[in-house]
Amino acid sequence: MTTLRDQGRHIGPVNVEQVLKDVNILGSVTDQTRKILSKEAVVFLAVLHRTFNGTRKALLQRRQIRQAELDKGNLLDFLPETQHIRENDAWKGPPPAPGLVDRRIEITGPTDRKMVVNALNSDVWTYMADFEDSSAPTWENMINGQLNLYDAIRKQVDFKQGEKEYKLRTDRVLPTLIARARGWHLEEKHFTVDGEPISGSLFDFGLYFFNNAEELVKRGTGPYFYLPKMESHLEARLWNDVFNLAQDYIGMRRGTIRGTVLIETIPAAFEMDEIIYELRDHSSGLNCGRWDYIFSVIKRFRQNSAFVLPDRSSVTMTVPFMDAYVKLLIKTCHRRGVHAMGGMAAQIPIKDDKEANDKAMDSVRADKLREVRAGHDGTWVAHPALAGIAADVFNTNMPTPNQLHVRREDVHITANDLLNMNVPGKITEEGIRKNLNIGLGYMEGWLRGVGCVPINYLMEDAATAEVSRSQLWQWVKHGVPTAEGKKVDKAYALKLLQEQASELEGKAPKGNKYQLAAKYFGTQVTGEDYAEFLTSLLYNEITNVSEKTPAAKL
Structure with a gap:
C-alpha cells in the first residue's frame, strides 16, 4: 500500500500499481503533459471512472427511454414524485461563494492560450473557460487547455506570439474563473480505464479540480464549474456525488466546489427546482442556454408535427415557450437564493461597416436590457468588445451585485406555457x-x-x-x-x-x-x-x- 502525496497533501492510502492497472493514455505524452497528468492525478481520474461511469451510462440510457415515450406523442410535465421538493419553500441553495457574488458580465470561450489571456484581461466579472461547445475535443486542445488554465491560475500564462506579447493585467483583480466540462454524453477516447474511454465530463472536471482546487482557494476563489446538457435531476445528483467524492478525496470542505447548471434542454426545464435541490450546497445557480434549449426542443419533439418551428431568426427570446422558460428560471433561482444567469451575445464587431455594426450593437443592448429587466443576475458575451455594452446596461439597471431579491412572484408558468409553440414566422x-x-x-x-x-x-x-x-x-x-x-x-x-x-x-x-x-x-x-x-x-x-x-x- 502506497500513500500518494501531492504538493505535500495527504491523499490517503492507495495501492498505486493496482489502481493504475489497465489505465492507458492513447494521446501524445510529453513533459508538459506530465505536468497535468501526474501519476497522482491519473489515479484520481481512474477512481472517478470506476466509481461513477456505470451510473453515467445508465442515465444516458434513461434519456433514450424517455425519448421513446416522446416519439409516441407523449408530452413532458412536472414530475409528480418530486412535487414535495417544488412546493417546499423552506430549503435554499447556499450563499454565493467567494468571487461569485457579482457575476453581472461573464465572457465565454475556448481555452487556447490567447483566449485565456484576452478573456482574463477583459472588463468582465467572470470568465467561463470552455472545454465543451466552443472547443473541438482533440487531445491537444483538451490537454493544452488544462495547461493554460493551470498556468493562468498561477499567473504564469504570459507568452509571446511573433512580435506580440500577451500578458495578464496587473492593475486590477482578474475575473473569477469558471470551467465548463464536457457533457455526460461525451467520452475522452485518448484516456482509457479497463478498456473503456473515460467520460469527457470526469476527465475535464477531474484534471482541473485535482490540479487547481487548493491553489484556487488559496487565491481567494475556488473550484467552480459550469455543468452542461443535463436532462434530469438524477444527472445533477451524479454531479453532486462526484463533487463530494472529490472534496473528500483531497480533504477539502464539502461545499467548496460550486456548479452553475445550464438549463439548455427541455426536460431539464421541468426539473429546475429538483436540479438545484440535488446540488444544494454546491449550487451556484442556473443559466439560460438559449441555442441549446431550442435545439433540445426540436430534438426531443422531432417526431411531433406540432413542434415544427419557423426559420431560426423567428425563434427569439420573446416567443411564448422561450419567454416562459426564462421567467420560470429566474423565479426558481431567486426563490432558492441562487443566481439566474442570462444568455449569450454572440455578435462580433463589424469593423468595416459602421451602420451594420451600430445595428448589431443596438441589438446586443436591447437583449441585455430585456435580461436585466426580467431579473437576471448576469449575462454572457462572446467578445471583449461587447463587455462594455453589457456592463453599461446592467450597471444602470442593477445597482446591486445581483438581483436575488427580485422574487418574480407574479410569474406562474405551467407545462403548457413551456410547450407553447405558437411562434409566428415562415420557413423560407x-x-x-x-x-x-x-x-x-x-x-x-x-x-x-x-x-x-x-x-x-x-x-x-x-x-x-x-x-x-x-x-x-x-x-x-x-x-x-x-x-x-x-x-x-x-x-x-x-x-x-x-x-x-x-x-x-x-x-x-x-x-x-x-x-x-x-x-x-x-x-x-x-x-x-x-x-x-x-x-x-x-x-x-x-x-x-x-x-x-x-x-x-x-
Missing part, C-alpha cells in the same frame, strides 16, 4: 440556406480542430450548428412547404446542401474540409437518421490515437 429557402451555411461552416471548422467559428459576424458554436441541422431534419421529416411554395423533402435538402458546400469550398483555402462536413451533414438533414449530437457523430474524425502509454509508466 433563405432560412434553409442559412442553416446549411452555419452547419457546414461550424462542422468544417470543428473537423480542423476549431470549436468556435465566426460566421457572418456571429460567433457560432456547437449549439447553433445543432439548431441548424435539427431544423432541417424536422422540416424534411414533416414535408413542410416553404414560403415560396416548395415542399421541403430529402432531394431538395440534399440539392441545396451540395450547392452550399460547393460554394463555401470554392471560397475557402485549399485543404478545407467542406466536402467531409457535407458528407456527415447529409446524413442528418433527410428526416431519417438522427445522431444524438453532431459532436459525437464527428468525434472519431478528430481523435489521434497514438501508441499506448500505460499510466503506471508516467
